[in-house]
Amino acid sequence: DIQLTQSPSFLSASLGDRVTITCRASQGISSYLAWYQQKPGKAPKLLIYAASTLQSGVPSRFSGSGSGTDFIFTISSLQPDDFATYYCQQLISYPLTFGGGTKVEIK
Amino acid sequence: EVQLVESGGGLVKPGGSLTLSCAASGFSFGSYSMNWVRQAPGKGLEWVSSISSSSYYIYYADSVKGRFTISRDNAKNSVFLQMNSLRAEDTAVYYCARYDYDDNSGWFDPWGQGTLVTVSS
Numbered sequence: 001d002i003q004l005t006q007s008p009s010f011l012s013a014s015l016g017d018r019v020t021i022t023c024r025a026s027q028g029i030s031s032y033l034a035w036y037q038q039k040p041g042k043a044p045k046l047l048i049y050a051a052s053t054l055q056s057g058v059p060s061r062f063s064g065s066g067s068g069t070d071f072i073f074t075i076s077s078l079q080p081d082d083f084a085t086y087y088c089q090q091l092i093s094y095p096l097t098f099g100g101g102t103k104v105e106i107k
Numbered sequence: 108e109v110q111l112v113e114s115g116g117g118l119v120k121p122g123g124s125l126t127l128s129c130a131a132s133g134f135s136f137g138s139y140s141m142n143w144v145r146q147a148p149g150k151g152l153e154w155v156s157s158i159s160s161s162s163y164y165i166y167y168a169d170s171v172k173g174r175f176t177i178s179r180d181n182a183k184n185s186v187f188l189q190m191n192s193l194r195a196e197d198t199a200v201y202y203c204a205r206y207d208y209d210d211n212s213g214w215f216d217p218w219g220q221g222t223l224v225t226v227s228s
Contacts, residue, residue, distance in 0.1 A: 030211075043219060044218055051212070095169070096157070
């Protein structure tokens with residue numbers, strides 16, 4: 001099984017900050033990585049797929065990069081609506097797996 | 108509008124059974140693989156099961172293999188999760204999600220709103 005190690009698990013940041021989350025796969029997954037945002041009591045929302053492709057309608061302050069085993073998710077300037085938990089997911093092989101999540105809170 | 112709506116959650120005793128349903132609308136349901144993902148209270152996301160468009164390919168997480176069965180009815184635009192021998196650790200919100208893909212990757216979008224399953228005596 002492919003393990004995804006997401007870090008940090010928690011971060012505290014201020015409005016306007018640049019936020020970076022990493023996701024490391026236990027083996028190469030090419031670009032078969034997606035990023036989701038989840039707010040309390042809500043379903044996850046797709047932000048980025050194929051490691052770096054922004055889903056339609058998602059603000060351009062969100063971005064992703066990486067390939068193989070190391071991936072980065074960035075929010076260029078943190079906005080009030082961005083305080084949430086973020087998950088990475090690999091979709092190259094079953095069982096499909098998620099990272100442990102990163103909760104972004106207001107400093 | 109592309110939409111997924113889950114139903115069927117509730118309170119069930121350990122060892123009991125429950126069947127979840129997910130009704131799809133706004134897209135060609137029979138052309139897509141579908142998935143179930145769960146989230147225990149205060150925990151992260153856990154993929155549970157996937158079924159291909161024709162039901163030919165079916166996959167399960169080890170944690171539910173032998174107890175859960177995924178199925179679909181393309182004529183009714185619905186996917187199901189039959190859950191048997193339920194345990195306390197199956198308590199979670201269960202989401203259904205559509206699997207989409209291109210030449211370079213796959214992704215889950217959209218997701219349903221979720222249905223809560225509570226396993227407790």
